[in-house]
Amino acid sequence: METPLTAKIRPDGEMIDLAAYERAGGYQSARKAMQMAPAEIIDTVKKSGLRGRGGAGFPTGMKWSFVPSGPDAPRPKYLVANGDEMEPGTFKDRVLLEGDPHELVEGMIIAARAIGADRGYVFLRGEYTDAGERIERALHEANEKGYLGKNIFGSGADFDLRLHMSGGRYMCGEETGLLNALEGKRANPRAKPPFPQVSGLFGKPTIVQNIETLCNLPHIVEKGPEWFQKLSLTGDAGTKLYGASGKVKKPGCWELPMGTPMREVIEKYAGGMQDGVKFRAALPGGASTDFLTTDHLDVPMDFTEIAKVGSRLGTATMIVLDDKTCPVGMVYNLEHFFAQESCGWCTPCWSGLHWAEEMLAAIEAGQGSMEHLARLEHICKMVAPGNTFCALAPGAAEPLQSALKYFREDFERHIREKRCPWRDGR
């Protein structure tokens, strides 16, 4: 089984430095890309079928093709690596950021070449201090070598790449919120159109890409699109970093072929459930995805197949709910997060999520009513995609609406018994 993304990561947890990275074949793809025409790189990435790993799964090559090119294109153009990773339950990008920052840098050089970006930022979560230091080091090393900065690889092209540490908000991960944050503003989302590809950072053409997405690029350039397609078990190409947290025996993050079913991840890699608890459900791809249950354990985890059963692949880092944990409490915890992180721009989100949190708190405390359930369902409708300004609130609705569907009886028991049946047992 090939694990191109994580193959170079050192088992001792230290970062792989530039020399070691190059010894393992690193920066050859960047070199190669500098010899390729931008259109050729875009074409290669399109053919590879690479879809964004930030959660939405948008085809990467297609996104690049919207960037204005040619001599009349506005300058500078920007490339931004989205290393915000604040989606609860998600810890996959951190593995790459800390383990192999040069892979990210190389991926960014390739992407920059493809879209003609002259400037780039790695937008990093403020709490990722270790990753921050390592990226700074990688940037320094790459600059020294002439892989970044002016006239990179002697190609005549410049690529100035900087690290930005976030002030901390989930909204910074949303690509337009991220752009505002990078401009030193409040991370409210921006209206589309115009899309960032045309008018993004500082009003210039900009591509925002997830860390894992970018880390795939050196390998695609090196080994070609067909190879990439074949890595997968299903129609969506490549490998994928999968994760599992919650009461499994060995929580962790693994690079596996795209389409690996949930059961395999939990049983084979995460070592199965802890003793004394049983699997009840999981959020397949972070906090903002719909619960899946035992019925879905064998669904291949890729963008297409998970969507068919009413959830999303998201970040593919699943959060497992066991039978000894209160689903209402879990949903309350999730909605507290979303309500807290609402940027306060659009009404359904800032009001609906706050209200939802209050009601969930009441239910969890044994003070809920059946009307609350109806109202929670109504709020899920209110924040459906398209009704809000960005995808935060629709994301918040996913675990809530699915919980109301799958754990209805648990909610009603809280209301009937006027207490949380798990409280003392847990």
Add this chain to the structure above:
Amino acid sequence: MLTPEEQREIEVEAAHYPVRRAACIDALRVVQKHRGWVSDDAVRDIAEFLETSPEDIDSVATFYNLIFRKPVGRHVIMICDSVSCWVMGYDKMRDHLKSRLGVEMGQTTADGRFTLLPVVCLGACDKAPTMIVDGQLHANLDPPKIDAILERYK
């Protein structure tokens, strides 16, 4: 007044952007690194340094959760209250910290040593429950481990 050191560090960040004001969040982080938090005076000073208004800076400062607009203790404990840590026993860790430190969430100990704050998912869900102290991650927490960690911060 911003110290010469702070000014220099902010200048470095400002050079990374096409407009000076864009270094606003970096400037807040720089000041906080040196002073622990960002006072009203600091907001005014940053505004002046970046050629904008205090309102503009405060609008940003109050948006982000890693910018402290109130004084904090010598060490800031941020305990992850997101879903995986919650499943793995966040409540107990929080209660343990609260009783050990004798403070509620959001408060600073009487001796000014610790401030206890919640934080969202630290991206270490495989090692839940987790917290960071002064930016340093501590994972797989349990009460004895927490006690040992607290000992290390004077």
Add this chain to the structure above:
Amino acid sequence: MTRIFVDKKPYEINPKQNLLEACLGQGLDLPYFCWHPALGSVGACRQCAVKIYRDEKDTRGRIMMACMTVPTPDMIVSIDDPEVRDFRAGIIEGLMMSHPHDCPVCDEGGQCHLQDMTVMTGHNYRHYEFEKRTFRNQYLGPLLNHEMNRCIQCYRCTRFYNEYAGGEDFGPQKLRNLVYFGRAEDGILENEFSGNLDEVCPTGVFTDKTAKQHYTRKWDLTFAPSVCPHCAVGCNISPAERYGTLRRVVNRYNSEINGYFLCDRGRFGYEHVNGKDRIRAPRAGQNAKPVEITRAEALDRFSSLAAEGKMIGIGSPRASLEANFALRSLVGAENFYAGIADAEYALLGEMLAIQRQGPAPATLRQLEHADAAFVLGEDVTNVAPRMALTLRQTVRQVFLEKIEKMGVPRWQDSAVRELAQNDHGPLFIASTYATRLDDVATGTYRAAPDDLARLGFAVAHILDASSPDVPGLPAEVRAQAERIALVLQAAARPAVVSGVSTGNAAVIRAAADVARALAKAAKPVSFLLTMEEANTLGLAILAPKPLGQAFEAAKAGNAQTVVILENDLYRRAPAATVDALLAAGHVVVLDSLETRTTEKAELVLPATPFSESDGTLVSSEGRAQRFFSVYPPVGDVQDAWRWLRDVLGLLTRPEGLSWKNLDDVVEAVARAVPALERIRDAAPGSKFRIAGAKIPRAPHRFSGRTSMLANIQVSEPKPPEDPDSPLSFTMEGAPVEPPAALQPFFWTGGWNSIQALNKFQEEIAGPLRGGDPGVLLIEPATGSAPGYLNTVPAAFAPRPGEWLVVPRHHIFGSEELSARAPAIAELSPKPYVALGAEDAAALGAAEGSPVEVKLDGATARLPLRIEAGLPRGVAALPAGLGPLDGITLPIWGRIEVTR
């Protein structure tokens, strides 16, 4: 035009507007909050949701925000669909989650957009049972009250204050359901347009603090169509009254001028009308022992003075055309003098001549759509405030066009701002001191007035070599001129703004030459000249003789009686000169407020302020506009023209008999002064009726109609009559929409707030139905293009030990009437003299240290203010403020450190 279907009915709409605008423009009711016709769309509140269907077969449809939707041909839209109705009800319920529901004690109640939308949406019960968030309110100064608990987070305030008006000391803080809109700390809001927050905020977070002192609900107010008396821009206003006092002023939309916004001087200056300085009765005898007399006695005395000997009249730039004309009629054109300083009057004459030759003055709307602007010598914010707000939009034009080219509509406000970042379209400001618009200027140039003129002439010469060159121009100034010329040349619709600020004719000529050079190059140039007072241009058109000649006449013994119309001469000439005039003969003053001049009068006749009179004003744009009284004067107070008419009557002059009402005076003016012929059309005359009925000044919900005076007299008094206009003083009258010039207020079923305006426009943000009020008196000149003015002054040469003292205008304080309103007075600067930093240092004086200023024989001790940008050799005094306010600036003077 594009056809769309809304709930199955076809509508022809303008596809350049968004779907919300299109629906509102068709008279459909669709609730909204964050969208504002002048601020564009940001899609934040999600209140304007509609259903859009792919085609006829699509039965489910998709919820979309109308304000963010581009209407497409044959689009199928539903406002009425139950699902989208439910969504909108849910949105308002969310918005109102923490709203205090304190309507009974809220100043916004009855004119509240949030109330209207709540009712429209059908939300009537709060299901939210948890704790509401509460905020601390801030002190924001004397103009606005802050009540943050009412906030619904629509972001309109910050979008107006920060983005539209360029304010910096305000903004959103925090996030989620806790967003707070305010300042970093308590304090006076600095932006000159802050008062608009009262109308921009859809609920009662920002309310008019001055109105709070004498609060009345909208439905109990009596309004009138009026024109702001506080500068020459001519913004349309609706002043409002209850129980005989003026309660507030709100914006009255005019798409060519003020649009949706007023400046704070215009909104809050009204309280001068209610002050203790009002003259309420005729009075005879001088300072020591004046006695109140009756109207008959006053007229008697007036007529005997008139019969006694030679009489001269001094007009006023703040009095109506009709009042000035009546005075001119009484004293004869040869004895009618301009009530403004000679230098200013000469300047005015020149401006009028320039405008008549062309280019004719542009409207603010035209200025807004210019894509490059050159401000020469003008402090726009402080002289013509509303124009400054327009210029802030002018600098966005290039980005609006750019975004349109990218296929994004211009109403997509955030997209435009993100594209623009902090960049601005070309705006050059050349001025003597730093101006409030410098922050959006792409270039500034600071110099003495003559040097500003030289820059202007140089620009004109570069644009067209047949205009005069400027000899000896320093290389860097020439380079600056070249940059400016290049940009103006490249612009499709350049604008040139100048005016009275510097008091320097060469500056205005230079600006005219630039405008003419551009016009010659076939550019549609917007040319605007500022003037100071509400009827400055009207007075100039009446062609009085210069004031200096009145002083001469008095000296020569040719003025036994001086009749002064609404004017404080001590603001117009040095005190000694005025003293001499007033001592030379009998002095009759007609005014509404006590001034230093009324103090010296032998006979004082109480005239009506703008709120109690009707008349015509001519704005700096040459637009004649009629203003109407809000309520009738009480006692012996009457319109100045009526006092004069009555005297004419006693003197058995024909006007005295034939001027029955305002129509007759308007007619007389129109006949006597060809240039004013068209003022007849400024508004329909007094006989105008709708279906036989007058137009009510009071809303149909007016309460206490029969009982409001019951504490005085139980039987209902006869409502006062208005002989001068087709408006009634009560709620009775035609229930239909009058012509725009007669529209006292905007109100329509279900729309109690100012947003009702949507229902009165031809299309959203377009002209009022039937056309905006006012007639233009200065038409574009036809025939051959005007020549150049060819008067390049020599470069400014500082004089040792002397300073050229220039006026420095202040939005709060420089204008006479508004400065008497307490809230404005609180914001006025204290008298000072300003020097540049270098000059101050050379003089050895620090900020605030007392210095002695000697001008034209007068001396004053004033604190020094350091204005960093003032050129060497130039000092500034606050215009119209302080002990030297009668001395015409600029003038050379001495400044010495006081020992």
